[in-house]
Amino acid sequence: MASVNASLPGNRLGRNELGAIFALNLVQGLPAYFFTVAMPALLRDRGASLDLVGLTYVVWLPWALKWIWAPVFDARPLLRLSVLRAGPVALALAFLSLLWSHPEHDVAPVLVTAALASTIGATLQIIVGAEVIHRTDSAARAIANVLQVTGMTLGGVMGGAVLLGLSEHIGWTSSIAATATMIVLAGLTAFQMRKGSIIPSRRPSIRDVVTNRRILVLPVLVGFGNVADGFLGAWLVDQGHGAVEVGRYLGLFAVLAMIPASAVAGLLLRTMRLGRTLILLFAVKGGLLAAMAFVPMQGILAVAVAVTAFAMSAALMTAVWQSYMASVSESASATGFAFLTSMEALVIMLGGMAAGQAALQWGYSPVFCISVTAVCLAALMTPIFSASRTGAP
Numbered sequence: 001m002a003s004v005n006a007s008l009p010g011n012r013l014g015r016n017e018l019g020a021i022f023a024l025n026l027v028q029g030l031p032a033y034f035f036t037v038a039m040p041a042l043l044r045d046r047g048a049s050l051d052l053v054g055l056t057y058v059v060w061l062p063w064a065l066k067w068i069w070a071p072v073f074d075a076r077p078l079l080r081l082s083v084l085r086a087g088p089v090a091l092a093l094a095f096l097s098l099l100w101s102h103p104e105h106d107v108a109p110v111l112v113t114a115a116l117a118s119t120i121g122a123t124l125q126i127i128v129g130a131e132v133i134h135r136t137d138s139a140a141r142a143i144a145n146v147l148q149v150t151g152m153t154l155g156g157v158m159g160g161a162v163l164l165g166l167s168e169h170i171g172w173t174s175s176i177a178a179t180a181t182m183i184v185l186a187g188l189t190a191f192q193m194r195k196g197s198i199i200p201s202r203r204p205s206i207r208d209v210v211t212n213r214r215i216l217v218l219p220v221l222v223g224f225g226n227v228a229d230g231f232l233g234a235w236l237v238d239q240g241h242g243a244v245e246v247g248r249y250l251g252l253f254a255v256l257a258m259i260p261a262s263a264v265a266g267l268l269l270r271t272m273r274l275g276r277t278l279i280l281l282f283a284v285k286g287g288l289l290a291a292m293a294f295v296p297m298q299g300i301l302a303v304a305v306a307v308t309a310f311a312m313s314a315a316l317m318t319a320v321w322q323s324y325m326a327s328v329s330e331s332a333s334a335t336g337f338a339f340l341t342s343m344e345a346l347v348i349m350l351g352g353m354a355a356g357q358a359a360l361q362w363g364y365s366p367v368f369c370i371s372v373t374a375v376c377l378a379a380l381m382t383p384i385f386s387a388s389r390t391g392a393p
Helices: 015-045 050-065 071-075 079-100 107-135 138-169 172-192 213-237 243-271 274-294 299-325 330-362 365-385
Strands: none
Touching: 015 050, 015 079, 015 107, 015 138, 015 172, 015 213, 050 107, 050 330, 071 079, 071 107, 071 330, 079 107, 079 172, 107 138, 107 299, 107 330, 138 172, 138 243, 138 299, 213 243, 213 274, 213 299, 213 330, 213 365, 243 274, 243 299, 274 299, 274 365, 299 330, 330 365
């Protein structure tokens, strides 16, 4: 009988390692969704202004700057395995610092903790992304990216909904301790990654980072297209829903909907051209955002549209990451992937802060309009920056 860690067809990642990729993304998603979904809703429910909600976008700063330390993992690839194993423990310890603070009383310490957790999560993403680029062809990469998005999504269920729910029933201290424990347990799967899987490389020059320069347009447009997502929780709160209720909508229903959404995106990537997949997904996301910007809605309709729009982010992430990975050199896999995703995070962070000010002055419609415009431009420009196929005939 073949080993359970035997290589899959068209793929140099074993089954156990694919499971580790899933779990390590769950480790990233758990605190990430707490700080980007649950905390904004909790702050708004406690009376925080929209500009303060926009300030929570500072948690994107480490994701925007991760290209600075990413070259270390190209120049010293053997370091990747050690960081993969130690990272989840460090993340759990950072998360435990929340035991001494609470968002409704101590916003600043929570934001510092969020920045630290984001730094660790961003580092894990750099390493996992580099491994996927090195060791998969385009078809197997679609599977790996679905696992990455799905893992982060399930982590989001815990961080965006379960944590809020637990804090209501067992208290803030117990819920934080339980979450840190889950992070450590999921992180143990890093020990499934093989030492031999790390491919040595050299420290990349700037010319090595991106092989397809046209792709540089994509992170900017995707970043602006995602700005509205951070305001969906506050938007629903302002329509009369409580923070825990919104956490259930966006941190549970929407995040669970991300799983089939990302699976559909993976199927599309394996059966049609990458460019066509991107155009289709951009069109759907743009239509949902336009509905929120221009169509009066409330009650279950507003919840349904917000949930679907949030879930579409997972489908787009799967396809966009596929595009990023096809556009970087393998000799600079960590740096290239980090550079493109950092551009996107920087746009989300700065755009989110600016959108908070705009929402404070003029309401939510301008925020949604900005994202609609970016998504429409992305769909129109996809043929320009997309020159890859997914392996489909």
